[in-house]
Amino acid sequence: MMSSNQAKPENSPHILVLGMGGTIAGLAPNPEVDPRSYKAGELGIETLLAKIQEAIPGNLKLLAQQVANINSRDLCEDLLTLLGNLVKTSLENPAVQGIVITHGTDTVEEAGFFLSATCGKLAEKLGKRVVLTGAMLPANAPQADGPLNLLDALKWAATSRENCPGGVFAVFAGKVCLARDLAKRHTSALNAPLMDSPSTPVGMVNPSWMSRVRAIEKASGDDLPIPQGLWPWVEILTSHAGARSQVIEFLASTGVQGLVLAGTGLGGFHQAWEEALKLAQDKGIALIKTSRTGAGMIREESALGLTAGSLSAPRARIALQLALNAAKGDKSLTWQDFFARIAVLPEIR
Ligand code: SIN
Numbered sequence: 127m128m129s130s131n132q133a134k135p136e137n138s139p140h141i142l143v144l145g146m147g148g149t150i151a152g153l154a155p156n157p158e159v160d161p162r163s164y165k166a167g168e169l170g171i172e173t174l175l176a177k178i179q180e181a182i183p184g185n186l187k188l189l190a191q192q193v194a195n196i197n198s199r200d201l202c203e204d205l206l207t208l209l210g211n212l213v214k215t216s217l218e219n220p221a222v223q224g225i226v227i228t229h230g231t232d233t234v235e236e237a238g239f240f241l242s243a244t245c246g247k248l249a250e251k252l253g254k255r256v257v258l259t260g261a262m263l264p265a266n267a268p269q270a271d272g273p274l275n276l277l278d279a280l281k282w283a284a285t286s287r288e289n290c291p292g293g294v295f296a297v298f299a300g301k302v303c304l305a306r307d308l309a310k311r312h313t314s315a316l317n318a319p320l321m322d323s324p325s326t327p328v329g330m331v332n333p334s335w336m337s338r339v340r341a342i343e344k345a346s347g348d349d350l351p352i353p354q355g356l357w358p359w360v361e362i363l364t365s366h367a368g369a370r371s372q373v374i375e376f377l378a379s380t381g382v383q384g385l386v387l388a389g390t391g392l393g394g395f396h397q398a399w400e401e402a403l404k405l406a407q408d409k410g411i412a413l414i415k416t417s418r419t420g421a422g423m424i425r426e427e428s429a430l431g432l433t434a435g436s437l438s439a440p441r442a443r444i445a446l447q448l449a450l451n452a453a454k455g456d457k458s459l460t461w462q463d464f465f466a467r468i469a470v471l472p473e474i475r
Pocket residue numbers: 147148149150166196197198199229230231232233260261262263
């Protein structure tokens with residue numbers, strides 16, 4: 127294994143392994159009795175790799191780099207920019223064959239969507255894979271899932287181009303999915319980040335999943351720029367019984383640039399919001415409609431807001447931030463054009 131701290135940059139072919147922290151790097155004070163009480167982001171990426179060294183195929187050269195070591199609930203936009211820039215420049219490095227990223231599962235949905243929308247086409251064109259992974263149990267738990275997830279992610283990143291196209295993927299609990307499909311849907315199940323996402327076993331790829339991957343990649347537009355400064359301010363609001371308009375009026379008066387509405391059912395929202403949303407939209411605040419149900423498509427278009435297809439609210443929020451940022455830099459297209467390019471793909475099963 128090679129370390130990023132070596133004086134000379136590594137020029138021979140290798141897989142770059144980036145550490146972001148999370149439960150995979152977490153430690154529990156009392157792992158035998160209570161493995162679920164732990165602190166995330168305690169071990170470095172080199173240590174995580176050292177634990178599986180014996181099992182790593184001998185021909186695989188790795189270069190490890192610690193980007194952050196956080197609990198991903200604290201993920202911030204600056205860190206996404208740092209990660210995105212690093213992934214982009216590393217993909218362009220001919221010595222990098224693929225990239226594995228260890229990440230907390232709490233916001234891996236956002237990081238996965240962000241990387242897909244900003245580096246997905248590049249990865250695809252170069253035939254390289256970016257693979258996110260993590261764990262639901264800390265590194266010192268008796269049943270720790272991190273070591274196998276990391277090993278599977280390394281294998282997936284190194285899979286030959288004939289067997290799988292380049293792109294941004296995620297590996298958890300023996301399964302792989304497109305990173306744009308990630309959505310943590312359970313507090314503790316080992317497959318939580320992809321339990322509701324179209325996926326396939328890492329070791330025995332289902333041909334219909336692979337043809338879906340190819341169809342989605344064909345339908346996705348060009349990569350969007352990575353915001354380099356302050357990201358546009360976008361909030362998520364959930365509609366519910368007894369919803370009130372004051373929160374919208376407050377955000378609209380304090381400079382919010384976009385609102386993602388996690389509506390009920392097919393994406394509808396409480397009538398108490400209607401007037402305040404109309405005023406917000408007239409003021410130039412971007413509105414996106416999603417559903418709080420957690421699954422299915424929203425097709426219904428209306429005068430208020432764009433629909434986000436099958437995107438969850440956290441993913442739609444990243445998409446809107448990237449679209450607002452792109453429209454600021456390229457006046458020939460609107461934020462709606464950029465949003466449609468990355469968010470609203472035809473329904474592909
Ligand atoms: C985190 O997201 O950093 C903690 C939770 C996890 O990784 O499962």
